[in-house]
Amino acid sequence: MTTVEPTTSYPLSSRNRVKRRHDRGFYDHATVHKLLDASMLCHVSYVIDGQPYCTPTFFWREGKTLYWHGSSASRMLKNQSADQRVCLTVAHLDSLVLARCGFNHSADYRAVMAFGSAYLVTDPDEKERALVAMVDRFFPDRTASLRQSTTQEIKATSVIAMEIEEASAKIRSKGVADDDEDYELPIYAERIPVRTVLGAPEPCPRLRDGVERPASLHGYSEGRLLEDALADAYFLQYPGS
Amino acid sequence: MTTVEPTTSYPLSSRNRVKRRHDRGFYDHATVHKLLDASMLCHVSYVIDGQPYCTPTFFWREGKTLYWHGSSASRMLKNQSADQRVCLTVAHLDSLVLARCGFNHSADYRAVMAFGSAYLVTDPDEKERALVAMVDRFFPDRTASLRQSTTQEIKATSVIAMEIEEASAKIRSKGVADDDEDYELPIYAERIPVRTVLGAPEPCPRLRDGVERPASLHGYSEGRLLEDALADAYFLQYPGS
Numbered sequence: 029m030t031t032v033e034p035t036t037s038y039p040l041s042s043r044n045r046v047k048r049r050h051d052r053g054f055y056d057h058a059t060v061h062k063l064l065d066a067s068m069l070c071h072v073s074y075v076i077d078g079q080p081y082c083t084p085t086f087f088w089r090e091g092k093t094l095y096w097h098g099s100s101a102s103r104m105l106k107n108q109s110a111d112q113r114v115c116l117t118v119a120h121l122d123s124l125v126l127a128r129c130g131f132n133h134s135a136d137y138r139a140v141m142a143f144g145s146a147y148l149v150t151d152p153d154e155k156e157r158a159l160v161a162m163v164d165r166f167f168p169d170r171t172a173s174l175r176q177s178t179t180q181e182i183k184a185t186s187v188i189a190m191e192i193e194e195a196s197a198k199i200r201s202k203g204v205a206d207d208d209e210d211y212e213l214p215i216y217a218e219r220i221p222v223r224t225v226l227g228a229p230e231p232c233p234r235l236r237d238g239v240e241r242p243a244s245l246h247g248y249s250e251g252r253l254l255e256d257a258l259a260d261a262y263f264l265q266y267p268g269s
Numbered sequence: 270m271t272t273v274e275p276t277t278s279y280p281l282s283s284r285n286r287v288k289r290r291h292d293r294g295f296y297d298h299a300t301v302h303k304l305l306d307a308s309m310l311c312h313v314s315y316v317i318d319g320q321p322y323c324t325p326t327f328f329w330r331e332g333k334t335l336y337w338h339g340s341s342a343s344r345m346l347k348n349q350s351a352d353q354r355v356c357l358t359v360a361h362l363d364s365l366v367l368a369r370c371g372f373n374h375s376a377d378y379r380a381v382m383a384f385g386s387a388y389l390v391t392d393p394d395e396k397e398r399a400l401v402a403m404v405d406r407f408f409p410d411r412t413a414s415l416r417q418s419t420t421q422e423i424k425a426t427s428v429i430a431m432e433i434e435e436a437s438a439k440i441r442s443k444g445v446a447d448d449d450e451d452y453e454l455p456i457y458a459e460r461i462p463v464r465t466v467l468g469a470p471e472p473c474p475r476l477r478d479g480v481e482r483p484a485s486l487h488g489y490s491e492g493r494l495l496e497d498a499l500a501d502a503y504f505l506q507y508p509g510s
Contacts, residue, residue: 221468
């Protein structure tokens, strides 16, 4: 009996191969997915009449499928029955790197570029499921406590999906890296960490008496890294991923 | 004698007009430039053979020109003598908004999309000037204290520029905004602020004895918002802007 090795990396092509500083490139599912699942904000690029657009929006992952909602759907997918080529990018900025020469100034970062064809989720059941996931992926089980969506609201929201055909992660995490001889120079160099953190939650001033913050939101606490809260929430909602 | 009103807004077109939630759209130079100048990281979208790419990179503004450096230049502008259509986007995430129904879940954010044609800066003097600005825009006057760039280093770096033809800012800052009747429901709602802050600077462990952190870096101090440090640095370097 032969077993088939599961494919654990995205295939390499001229599109996703990290060309410059290829030592920083990763293609395995684990690295790519971990970065995606620690993110909320992505930038989606698409083309209309030869003009590229780059739209920031929220997204989430299920398996090798990325979903986002349609702030730009009207423009992006209007009058397009065919699939639309897309690049979805996520970037975490981790530090500013001040070196001893201009050329070695840099940053520590973690970024993912994912390529595929986008399509509107039109099946009603699948769309309703995705609209629940769009909230619960970030705030586990929250939808169950909310006022139900109206037909009108579901109609007014577009859900867009894309199977990841190719993806790459690019990571730099080494701080100051100067040319050997430059370390002898009397020049100041440093790494300045950058972190995206949560502030103290601000309850809506119009809460009804006795309505408390649910325990499911405890991961979103003051001072936490946004990416840690997102990764924890993701694991709660998709424990198998 | 007639005076010509200075143009203080970017022109509107089908490209930059904010279609969805147009109440959140701004086109005046002051709003657009302020958001750009409080940013370091942008996402640049461009098209090769019909496939869009979305590359995160650092950028800065001078007047109505945006500059970035060529981490993707080899792919983006290789073999292209003609201009390349580009969309450069900047997004600040300010909060997560948890409402009383799924549809009103949202975020507070400030984003800019800028459209134009990108070109390589090839004139040697202009390129050298831009390479200085690439460091000094973020860290005022730093280049003067650095080891001079070598011919090789200058050759290895691409500077790309784009005149902004059209741009729009999109801003949401109202926190929880539920439907009137939903405020009566016993459902928890809140705004979670998100901030990108600086950590404590980490001096290079290989500094020469007696080399101190220069006063010009004092704006980059622990706990500060990255965007405040960047806006201050920008004002120091381009006081007239």
